[in-house]
Amino acid sequence: MEPKTKQYLLVTVVGVTLFVALLRLSAVLAFAADLVDLILPILAGGILALFLSVPMAGLEKRLRSHFQMERSPVICLLTET
Numbered sequence: 001m002e003p004k005t006k007q008y009l010l011v012t013v014v015g016v017t018l019f020v021a022l023l024r025l026s027a028v029l030a031f032a033a034d035l036v037d038l039i040l041p042i043l044a045g046g047i048l049a050l051f052l053s054v055p056m057a058g059l060e061k062r063l064r065s066h067f068q069m070e071r072s073p074v075i076c077l078l079t080e081t
Contacts, residue, residue, distance in 0.1 A: 001009075021028050
């Protein structure tokens with residue numbers, strides 16, 4: 001297949017896909033809302049884990065110096081790392 005033919009085919013497929021998506025806009029928007037509802041808890045959990053890792057690292061450092069051990073079971077239990 002020639003490169004020019006591939007380009008025309010790609011433009012046609014994208015155009016038809018866009019036309020069908022615009023015809024069924026309510027279904028496309030409902031699918032996008034379902035996708036956001038699915039991804040939002042995963043994203044929120046990742047952000048929460050990122051913000052909680054910084055104070056937990058400081059707590060682990062303080063507990064490690066307090067107990068004078070490298071990796072105490074108490075430190076592992078309290079910081080869950």
